[in-house]
Amino acid sequence: xxxxxxxxxxxxxxxxxxxxxxxxxxxxxxxxxxxxxxxxxxxxxxxxxxxxxxxxxxxxxxxxxxxxxxxxxxxxxxxxxxxxxxxxxxxxxxxxxxxxxxxxxxxxxxxxxxxxxxxxxxxxxxxxxxxx
Amino acid sequence: xxxxxxxxxxxxxxxxxxxxxxxxxxxxxxxxxxxxxxxxxxxxxxxxxxxxxxxxxxxxxxxxxxxxxxxxxxxxxxxxxxxxxxxxxxxxxxxxxxxxxxxxxxxxxxxxxxxxxxxxxxxxxxxxxxxxxxxxxxxxxxxxxxxxxxxxxxxxxxxxxxxxxxxxxxxxxxxxxx
Numbered sequence: 001x002x003x004x005x006x007x008x009x010x011x012x013x014x015x016x017x018x019x020x021x022x023x024x025x026x027x028x029x030x031x032x033x034x035x036x037x038x039x040x041x042x043x044x045x046x047x048x049x050x051x052x053x054x055x056x057x058x059x060x061x062x063x064x065x066x067x068x069x070x071x072x073x074x075x076x077x078x079x080x081x082x083x084x085x086x087x088x089x090x091x092x093x094x095x096x097x098x099x100x101x102x103x104x105x106x107x108x109x110x111x112x113x114x115x116x117x118x119x120x121x122x123x124x125x126x127x128x129x130x131x132x
Numbered sequence: 133x134x135x136x137x138x139x140x141x142x143x144x145x146x147x148x149x150x151x152x153x154x155x156x157x158x159x160x161x162x163x164x165x166x167x168x169x170x171x172x173x174x175x176x177x178x179x180x181x182x183x184x185x186x187x188x189x190x191x192x193x194x195x196x197x198x199x200x201x202x203x204x205x206x207x208x209x210x211x212x213x214x215x216x217x218x219x220x221x222x223x224x225x226x227x228x229x230x231x232x233x234x235x236x237x238x239x240x241x242x243x244x245x246x247x248x249x250x251x252x253x254x255x256x257x258x259x260x261x262x263x264x265x266x267x268x269x270x271x272x273x274x275x276x277x278x279x280x281x282x283x284x285x286x287x288x289x290x291x292x293x294x295x296x297x298x299x300x301x302x303x304x305x306x307x308x309x310x
Contacts, residue, residue, distance in 0.1 A: 003135060010139035017146035021153060028157040035161060039168050046175075086179045086197070088204060123208035125176040125201055 016103045023102030030067055030097060035120060037062050038093050042124045045089050049082030049128025059093070069096050083126045092121035155290045162222055162288060167303045169209040170283040174307035176201035177231055177279035181309070190236035191277040191309050198279065199231060199246050210285070216245055218285070225286025232280040235309070277309040 041059040045051045060071040067074075078091035097116050101107065104114040177198035185192040206212050206227065211220030216227040231243040234254060242249045257273050284302045 006135045010135050013139060014142055014146065017143065017150065021146070021150055024150065024153060024157070028161075032161060032164070035164055086201065088201070088208075090208070123205065124172050125179055125205065127175075127179070 012106075016106065019102035023099060027097060027100055031118060033066050034063055034093070034095060034118070037066075038091070038120045042089070042091060042122075045079075045091070046124050046127045049084065049087075049126045050079045050089060051076065051091060063093075063095055067095055068098065082128055082130075085127055085129050087126045088123050089126050090121075090123045092119060094119045151291060158222070159288050159290065163301055163303075165210060166283060166285055166301050167305075169205060170281050170303040170305040171307070172205040172209065173202040173229070173231075173283065174279050174281035174305040176205050177233065177281065178277070178307050178309045185236070192237045193233045193235050193277065193279065193309075195231075195233050195241055195243060195248075198233070199243055202229070202231060202281065203246060206283070222289045223285045224289060227286070228282075228284040230280075230282040230284075232282075234274050234280070235277040275308075279307050279309075281305045281307075 037059060041051070041055055044055050048055065056076045057071075059076060060074045063069075063074050064071040073096050075094040076091070079089040083089060095118055097118050098111065099114060100116055101109055101114050104111070177195075178193065179201065180194040180197035182192040182194055203214060206216075206229065207214060210218075210223075210227075212218055212227050216229065218224060218227070227245075229243075229245050230249075233241045233243075238253060238255065239251050240254050241251045254274065256275055282302065282304045284300060287298045287300055290298060
C-alpha cells in the first residue's frame with residue numbers, strides 16, 4: 001500500500017514536468033507564429049511606407065485566432081503615416097501568451113498569473129515611392 | 133525508497149530535456165531574427181542610388197548611405213550597438229557584417245563592419261564570377277544590381293552546451309535592386 005501511494009505521488013510530480021515539456025513547445029510554436037506574422041506584416045508595410053489600418057487589422061485578427069485571445073488584447077504601434085523610400089518604419093507589437101505552465105490548475109496558479117505579455121519590436125526600411 | 137530513487141532520476145532527466153528544449157526553441161527564434169535582420173540589411177543597402185548615374189540609365193549604389201541604414205536595421209532589430217557590440221543578452225560576440233555591392237559600375241565593393249575593405253571587377257551573368265558561391269552559400273549568378281549581406285553574430289548563448297554542438301550563426305541575404 002505504501003509503495004502504491006508513493007508511486008502515485010511520484011507519477012503526479014513527474015506529470016508536471018512531462019506536461020510542461022509539451023506546453024512549452026506549444027508556447028514556442030505560438031511565439032514563432034507571431035514572429036512570422038509580424039514579419040509578414042512588416043514586408044507589406046515596407047511597400048505601403050507605413051503600417052496601414054488594414055494591415056494592422058489583419059495582423060491583429062491573424063494573431064488573435066492563433067493565440068486564442070481577442071484582437072483588442074493585441075497592441076500594434078509604429079509608423080502610421082507613409083514615409084518615403086530609404087526612411088525607417090518602426091513597429092512594436094504586444095500580445096498576451098497564455099498557458100505558460102501546463103499544470104497551472106494542479107499547482108494552483110491563477111490564469112491571470114499564468115500569462116506573459118510578449119513584445120516584438122524593430123524597424124524596416126521603406127520602399128514606398130509614392131507611385132501606385 | 134526504490135520509487136523515490138527512480139523518480140529523482142526521472143526528474144533529473146526531465147529537467148535536462150526541458151532545458152535542452154528551451155535552449156533549442158530560443159535558438160530557433162533568435163536564428164529567425166538574425167535571418168530577417170540580414171534580409172532587411174541587404175534590402176536597406178539597395179535603397180540609395182546615384183541620381184546622376186540613374187539619369188544615364190545606370191544603377192550605382194551609394195554605399196555610405198546604404199551601410200548607415202543597414203547598420204540601423206542591425207541595431208533596431210537585434211539590439212546591437214553602433215560599434216557592433218551585442219546588447220540583447222543572448223549573443224555575446226561582436227557582430228561581423230560583410231556588405232557587397234554589385235551594380236552597373238561593374239566594380240563590386242566590399243565593406244566590412246562599415247569600413248571599405250576592397251573592390252573587384254565583375255560582369256553580370258558571367259559563370260566565372262560566381263562571387264556569391266564563395267561567401268553566400270549560393271551558386272546563383274549575379275544578373276542584376278544587388279547587395280549581399282553576410283551577418284555573423286557568433287555562437288549562441290546555449291546553457292545546455294554539453295548536450296549540443298555550438299555552431300556559429302551566420303546568415304546571408306541577397307537583395308536585387310527593383
